[in-house]
Amino acid sequence: AQSVTQPDIHITVSEGASLELRCNYSYGATPYLFWYVQSPGQGLQLLLKYFSGDTLVQGIKGFEAEFKRSQSSFNLRKPSVHWSDAAEYFCALNRDDKIIFGKGTRLHILP
Amino acid sequence: SQTIHQWPATLVQPVGSPLSLECTVEGTSNPNLYWYRQAAGRGLQLLFYSVGIGQISSEVPQNLSASRPQDRQFILSSKKLLLSDSGFYLCAWSVTGIRGYTFGSGTRLTVV
Numbered sequence: 001a002q003s004v005t006q007p008d009i010h011i012t013v014s015e016g017a018s019l020e021l022r023c024n025y026s027y028g029a030t031p032y033l034f035w036y037v038q039s040p041g042q043g044l045q046l047l048l049k050y051f052s053g054d055t056l057v058q059g060i061k062g063f064e065a066e067f068k069r070s071q072s073s074f075n076l077r078k079p080s081v082h083w084s085d086a087a088e089y090f091c092a093l094n095r096d097d098k099i100i101f102g103k104g105t106r107l108h109i110l111p
Numbered sequence: 112s113q114t115i116h117q118w119p120a121t122l123v124q125p126v127g128s129p130l131s132l133e134c135t136v137e138g139t140s141n142p143n144l145y146w147y148r149q150a151a152g153r154g155l156q157l158l159f160y161s162v163g164i165g166q167i168s169s170e171v172p173q174n175l176s177a178s179r180p181q182d183r184q185f186i187l188s189s190k191k192l193l194l195s196d197s198g199f200y201l202c203a204w205s206v207t208g209i210r211g212y213t214f215g216s217g218t219r220l221t222v223v
Contacts, residue, residue, distance in 0.1 A: 034211050043117075043201055043214035044155075090155065097143060097162075097205075098170075099212055103154035 002027045002095045006102035014110045015083050021076040021105050023065075023091030032094035033074045035065055038104075039087045047089075050074065061085070083109045113138035117202045117215030124222055130175075130189040132218050134202030137183065142204040144185040145212065146177055149199040161185060197222045 005024045013019055025031055032051050036044040048059025055067040065076045074091060086109045091102040114137045124130060136142050146158045157170045159177035167177050174193050178186045185202060199219050203212035 036214075041217070041219070043216045044203075044212075046211045046213070049211050098145070098157055098160055100157075101155040 002031075002093065002100055004091050004093055004100055004102035006089075006091055006105050008105045009103070010106050010108065012108040012110060013081055016080050019076075019078045019081045019085070019107070021089050021091075021107070023074045023076065023102060024072050025074060025091075025093050026072065027093055027095070030069075033065075033067065034092040034094070034099065035059065035063070035074075035076050036090045036092060036101075037061075037087050038090065044090065047076070081107075081109055083111065085109060113204075113213065115202065115204055115213055115215045117218060119218060120216065121219045122221070124192050124220065126194055126222055127191045130187070130192050130196070130220070132187040132200055132202075132220075134185045134187075134215055135183055136185075136204045139183070139204070139206065141182060142206060144179060145203040145205075146185065146187050147201040147203065149201060149217075150197075155201070159187070192222045194222050196220065 003026045007022050034049045035047040037047050038044045047063050048057045050057045050067045057065050063078050067074050088104045088106045090104045092099045117134045143162050145160045147155045148158050149155050159169055161167050161179045164179055175189050199217050201217045202215040205212045
C-alpha cells in the first residue's frame, strides 16, 4: 500500500543552523511528491513538489528537497533556518489524484 | 487568480447538534475538491473527495457526509455530532492532483 512516513515527530534546531526533515515513501511507481508547511491554526502551504527530472527540487522560502529513488526518500532541507520557520511540515505523495500525507514533523527553533 | 474560501474559522457545537461547513473556490472551473480532517497527533485524514457536481467519494466510514451542489461549492455535514468529530477541517482543491492541492484556512470544530 502507498504510504508516507515521517520518522521525526519533533525536531529542534537553533536559529541559523541547517535543517533536514526526513520523509520516506512507499509507492509502486515513480511518485509525485510534495512538502507542505502549516503554521499554527492555519491551512497548508505548498513548499515544493517533485514530478520527474532533476532530483533536487527548489521551493519557496529557501527550502529544497532531494528525491532519492534508491532510498525511497524525499528529505527537505534548508541551509539556515529562521525563527519564522517554526511550523509543522508534511510530506505527501499523490495517489490516484488524492494526496496521502505523512503524520508531520513539528519544527521548533531555538533563539 | 484562484482562491478558496472556508468558513466558519471556528465552531463550538454541542454533541448531537447538526453541522454544516462550507467551502467555495473561485477562479477555476471543474476543480477536484477535498475535505480533510486533522486531529491532534494523527496527521491529515482524507474524508471525502469530489471530481464533479453530485459526485462524492468517501474514504472512511464516519458520522459525516459531503455534498457538492455547485461546481465550486463543497459542503461537509453531519446530522448529529459526536465528541470524536472534533478537529481541524480543511478543504482543498486541485485541477489535477499532480499539481498539488491548494488548501483553505481551515475550520476548528470543537464538539462539547
